[in-house]
Amino acid sequence: MSDITRGADDPAAEGWAETWNVALDVGGSGSRLVAELKHGPEPERIQLEGRPVRILPTGSDASEVVASLCRSFTAWAARTGQPGDPAREGRPHVSAAAVGVTGLTSLVPSPGEVHDVLARELFTNRTAVAGDALTAHLGALRGRAGAVLAVGTGAVAFSFDRSGRWHRADGWGHLLGDLGAGVWIGGEALRAATAAHDGRPRGGSKRLLDAALARLGPVPSWPAQLYMSADRARKLASFTPEVMRAAQEGDEMSQRILHEAGKHLATTLATALAPGIPALASTTGRLVQEESPLTRSLAENLAEERPDVQLVPSAGTPLDGALHLARRLAEVPAKVVGYRPWLTVRIDGRGAAGGPADMGADTLVAELSATELPVDRADRHNLPGHPYGQHGPARPSGDAS
Incomplete structure (x- = not known):
């Protein structure tokens, strides 16, 4: 692969020429991962399949499914000779990762654990964990109101x-x-x-x-x-x-x-x-x-x-919605703000390998248009170091539980 030229203001560059956005859709009938490399006029993309989540006495094992799919991606990258970043143990450089999870608000014991898995397995410090209904919205209307x-x-x-x-x-x-x-x-x-x-x-x-x-x-x-x-x-x-x-x-x-x-x-x-x-x-x-x-x-x-x-017909799937979320998290992170409990976001809130919180780099304020990701206005007062990432407890408008 040839190098990709990135501007100095590109938040994904970090001196690394080839970066991936990774999205996952984790459901009861199966799970999928898509990784996209912006490479020339058309992005390069690979897709992997995974098993469905299981419901255990303690709740969903979604975090294990996410970990398995992420490992499949890094194994694919090693097997096919994709460039690896020495700072990330030779793994491909991932700018951002987003996942849509079934039963997020009722069956997933800790969304924070899913964030931890994405950070640990992909060495990325920009992660989003959303309910699959929310990523379905982003996929179907491409972020439109x-x-x-x-x-x-x-x-x-x-x-x-x-x-x-x-x-x-x-x-x-x-x-x-x-x-x-x-x-x-x-x-x-x-x-x-x-x-x-x-x-x-x-x-x-x-x-x-x-x-x-x-x-x-x-x-x-x-x-x-x-x-x-x-x-x-x-x-x-x-x-x-x-x-x-x-x-x-x-x-x-x-x-x-x-x-x-x-x-x-x-x-x-x-x-x-x-x-x-x-x-x-x-x-x-x-x-x-x-x-x-x-x-x-x-x-x-x-x-x-x-x-x-x-x-109107759906313009895409929940996996497309998760990829849309990952792209925005990589390109304009200040415009991706959590809507608890349906969407939690981490941006530099923890080190790429799951280290301690960066108390000075995770307070973001977003102003969004109708074509951008929605924002919970009550989530503007962000609290660094919160267990879910950079946002404090939200008081969402509407009916979210």
């Missing part, structure tokens, strides 16, 4: 306005929310199955009962299988493809469930489009990737609730 609805096992909508304030709707988990998501659809399907099993005059589906019996066995065993499972939400959501198939085959109850799911999701998205949010929206996630009764219901009901909203 508006709202994005992420639909998978759960459902959550994020938006931000031209003042940089975040807003959130749903994302409260299957006991309190996630209305219209996979877990909700699966739960409604099994209720329809038990109604058919009981012989109730309304609300049953013989088609869904047959499918559930084939998957779960005798009905009396279902409560123990679900109530005693540490992975109940995912088990319920795994039944959603069967509901999709049954709806295509003409099962009226399945069609009704998907229609109601679309109504719930439209309401969630409309709620996120609070006053002051541009009327621009998108959806992302495996349940809305293809046209279905669910997506048609969502679009129709959103048009009824908010006829002014422009619903």
Whole structure:
């Protein structure tokens, strides 16, 4: 590779010619890492695959997945003869790293540990750890103001306005929310199955009962299988493809469930489009990737609730959003400010190898436009040495928990 000429004001230069931005997407169905080297008119990019996170009694093992993927990247660099930095034990020079993590606010024991892993494995002192719903927003709208609805096992909508304030709707988990998501659809399907099993005059589906019996066995065993499972939400959501198939085959109850799911999701998205949010929206996630009764219901009901909203296709994935975040962290770190607990940022808050905090280099103030990363205004008063990095406790506007 030829050297890259960088200006003296380039924060990633540090006298090193070739630097990488690294992004990760860590989820329940798998994990991915993309590393990008700006090299000529088109950046050079490699992508690696990793295992899904596991849910343990102590929470998610996301930090272990992040460590494994980072090691895969450095091993790839060594194997392919990429230039290494002697100051970083011969590893490739990484300007910044960002990761989007599933279950960040509920299942990850310590986001700070994920920061530590990125710093230790990649020898970088610019790291961002975000919820995957937030990186989904950045990927879908490329950082533009508006709202994005992420639909998978759960459902959550994020938006931000031209003042940089975040807003959130749903994302409260299957006991309190996630209305219209996979877990909700699966739960409604099994209720329809038990109604058919009981012989109730309304609300049953013989088609869904047959499918559930084939998957779960005798009905009396279902409560123990679900109530005693540490992975109940995912088990319920795994039944959603069967509901999709049954709806295509003409099962009226399945069609009704998907229609109601679309109504719930439209309401969630409309709620996120609070006053002051541009009327621009998108959806992302495996349940809305293809046209279905669910997506048609969502679009129709959103048009009824908010006829002014422009619903656009997603411009990218959560991994694209994480890469967008890493790029900005490398290029304009002063414009990347945390929104706790959905986004925490470290910039020179610790040494590249996880050393002590630099008490004098981590207080940043950002002024953002509608096309830049959102900022929690309450997070302006940064406290160096905070366990999560350079930011002190935030009092976010909107509904973030």
